[in-house]
Amino acid sequence: MDNTSLKHPVTPAPSAAPRTGLEVRLAARPDGLPVPGDFALVEAPVPRPAPGQVLVRNLYMSLDPGMLMLMSGQSQLPSPGYGVGEVLYGDAVGEVVASADPSLSEGDLVVHRLGWREYAVAARDAFRRVPRDLYPRPSMHLGFGLVAYVGLMEAAQLCAGDTVFVSSAAGATGSMAGQIARLKGAGRVIGSAGSPAKVARLTGELRFDAAFDYHEGPVLDRLSEAAPDGIDVYFDNVGGEQLRAAIEVMNVHGRIAVCGALNRQRTGRPDEGPGDLVGVLGKRLTIRGFTLWDHLERAAEFGEQFRRWLREGALVYDETVIDGLENAPRALLDLVGGSYSGKTVVRLCG
Amino acid sequence: MDNTSLKHPVTPAPSAAPRTGLEVRLAARPDGLPVPGDFALVEAPVPRPAPGQVLVRNLYMSLDPGMLMLMSGQSQLPSPGYGVGEVLYGDAVGEVVASADPSLSEGDLVVHRLGWREYAVAARDAFRRVPRDLYPRPSMHLGFGLVAYVGLMEAAQLCAGDTVFVSSAAGATGSMAGQIARLKGAGRVIGSAGSPAKVARLTGELRFDAAFDYHEGPVLDRLSEAAPDGIDVYFDNVGGEQLRAAIEVMNVHGRIAVCGALNRQRTGRPDEGPGDLVGVLGKRLTIRGFTLWDHLERAAEFGEQFRRWLREGALVYDETVIDGLENAPRALLDLVGGSYSGKTVVRLCG
Numbered sequence: 201m202d203n204t205s206l207k208h209p210v211t212p213a214p215s216a217a218p219r220t221g222l223e224v225r226l227a228a229r230p231d232g233l234p235v236p237g238d239f240a241l242v243e244a245p246v247p248r249p250a251p252g253q254v255l256v257r258n259l260y261m262s263l264d265p266g267m268l269m270l271m272s273g274q275s276q277l278p279s280p281g282y283g284v285g286e287v288l289y290g291d292a293v294g295e296v297v298a299s300a301d302p303s304l305s306e307g308d309l310v311v312h313r314l315g316w317r318e319y320a321v322a323a324r325d326a327f328r329r330v331p332r333d334l335y336p337r338p339s340m341h342l343g344f345g346l347v348a349y350v351g352l353m354e355a356a357q358l359c360a361g362d363t364v365f366v367s368s369a370a371g372a373t374g375s376m377a378g379q380i381a382r383l384k385g386a387g388r389v390i391g392s393a394g395s396p397a398k399v400a401r402l403t404g405e406l407r408f409d410a411a412f413d414y415h416e417g418p419v420l421d422r423l424s425e426a427a428p429d430g431i432d433v434y435f436d437n438v439g440g441e442q443l444r445a446a447i448e449v450m451n452v453h454g455r456i457a458v459c460g461a462l463n464r465q466r467t468g469r470p471d472e473g474p475g476d477l478v479g480v481l482g483k484r485l486t487i488r489g490f491t492l493w494d495h496l497e498r499a500a501e502f503g504e505q506f507r508r509w510l511r512e513g514a515l516v517y518d519e520t521v522i523d524g525l526e527n528a529p530r531a532l533l534d535l536v537g538g539s540y541s542g543k544t545v546v547r548l549c550g
Numbered sequence: 551m552d553n554t555s556l557k558h559p560v561t562p563a564p565s566a567a568p569r570t571g572l573e574v575r576l577a578a579r580p581d582g583l584p585v586p587g588d589f590a591l592v593e594a595p596v597p598r599p600a601p602g603q604v605l606v607r608n609l610y611m612s613l614d615p616g617m618l619m620l621m622s623g624q625s626q627l628p629s630p631g632y633g634v635g636e637v638l639y640g641d642a643v644g645e646v647v648a649s650a651d652p653s654l655s656e657g658d659l660v661v662h663r664l665g666w667r668e669y670a671v672a673a674r675d676a677f678r679r680v681p682r683d684l685y686p687r688p689s690m691h692l693g694f695g696l697v698a699y700v701g702l703m704e705a706a707q708l709c710a711g712d713t714v715f716v717s718s719a720a721g722a723t724g725s726m727a728g729q730i731a732r733l734k735g736a737g738r739v740i741g742s743a744g745s746p747a748k749v750a751r752l753t754g755e756l757r758f759d760a761a762f763d764y765h766e767g768p769v770l771d772r773l774s775e776a777a778p779d780g781i782d783v784y785f786d787n788v789g790g791e792q793l794r795a796a797i798e799v800m801n802v803h804g805r806i807a808v809c810g811a812l813n814r815q816r817t818g819r820p821d822e823g824p825g826d827l828v829g830v831l832g833k834r835l836t837i838r839g840f841t842l843w844d845h846l847e848r849a850a851e852f853g854e855q856f857r858r859w860l861r862e863g864a865l866v867y868d869e870t871v872i873d874g875l876e877n878a879p880r881a882l883l884d885l886v887g888g889s890y891s892g893k894t895v896v897r898l899c900g
Binding site for chain 2: 278436453470474477480483485488489491
């Protein structure tokens, strides 16, 4: 964890309009796992905003394992894959440097999807203004709490008393999913992670009831020990062996929210998936893929609870901050490799 | 098809209380696919009913591919596996020969789960009395219309205009699912089956919009041709290649009702299942296993519609009748092998 971002000034003075800025383009479509050479760091001219456009200086961008699937051009995702030679995109938070649209002003804080570049110029509709004082630091606008919330409430139909298992539980979404499950009435919350330090953090500060390192012996054995009465909800960030173990241990009418596919992302190869569906049939399980974008109507209700939990200290928000766009490609690969905890962001023009 | 059962007298005179009756026991737990030697046909004494018990002469029993999983002792099913040396069980319809309980009388028609035997003696609660005139013939009490209905309405959340794909569509559940989908407002109904004759029947009498033989080339190609605009619902009786093709062709927010696992039952080996869940995630699909027993509250509403559809000729009820309990084991294997159409029943003491 790196909490230096806590010291980041909330309203830095906007620099003069820049002439050039760094951006990252897809140099080549990866065959399997990406390598650093698949990314190209380019210094590109920053145009002045045309009428109706806005120029934004990006403070932070989000790193997300799903970006690996966009790099591979996966066709079945809700977001379009990255094009070879084009700038990558992703969630970012920045501030308006120059505006040629009356509804945004210099100094406004905005979130948008034009990450992987220091400066973003686009039509005003590409940006959503957010309050400066909503969170302790602007990078928190990139958090995955709402993803975890809709996964639990909509896809997994969380009920009071449920035993919930979260894989990749020390990660950006998993750390939110486990804590939110507890706060929304789960009876028992179990997490898996990839190192003893992460496991200790899960049962420590993050207050999971049980946790295990998925490297330590068959996941089915570890999960069965952690969930002697079975599990009702599985928040799946991984797939593979953890998904199959969850199905095996699930109680009747259990629900699986499919949020991520880290196993595929780590190996660069298609995952085996849940295997034979006899358990899904016999135990009447539900497996449901979901995305935040289908459930934005729950953002306000979530935001209110989330900020209250933060104020009350009921929820810990973990964040890893990487400095500089030039380090983002390597950090994305390290993120998928399990190097970081909590939400990983890259500080750009901070 | 064999429609001789249409001539079956609705109320045959009960025979004198029998001394012995045939029953089928599990001789050995199959290793993979069962063979005829795994079944034992036994002539066993028929006890007189003790107080509170009822003696029923079985007219018809149901054959169901799921019985192969009960033979293999599969632990994840809602019903207990068959025990070695024990009589098999399964749905049956019969009539009361002797009753030692005041709430059932000689000649009453009852449905119950004590099939695989000519005579059943059990506590009164094991039997449910059904009206004699509900259906044209008693074997129709064993039909899978309600299974198809709850699969479509509950597990798949069928919506008006949906394109629905049904595998094993000429079978007991599939033929009901395809027709009921049409009658409940599906925009397009596509079926797969295992022979040209079955395919012709699907698009002919059963009024599917399109159908294909799953042996004819890659299922993905056949399904893509039949569903140029994708599918919204897949009623899965099979698993395997058909399940994976359905996921590939599914539209965003598509729903899969998992009803059966014929692919597993045909091979005696675990199925590969849906494979990598990236499509489930990206398209926000739902895969849901279901069983009739969770949704019995919908039986009355279904029965009313079902009988109206039959009266109006809007729905065709296909049935294959096998004569004699001694032929039931072979017929179960033939059923799984794809030899029959519609609902397969065995006539016992008819």
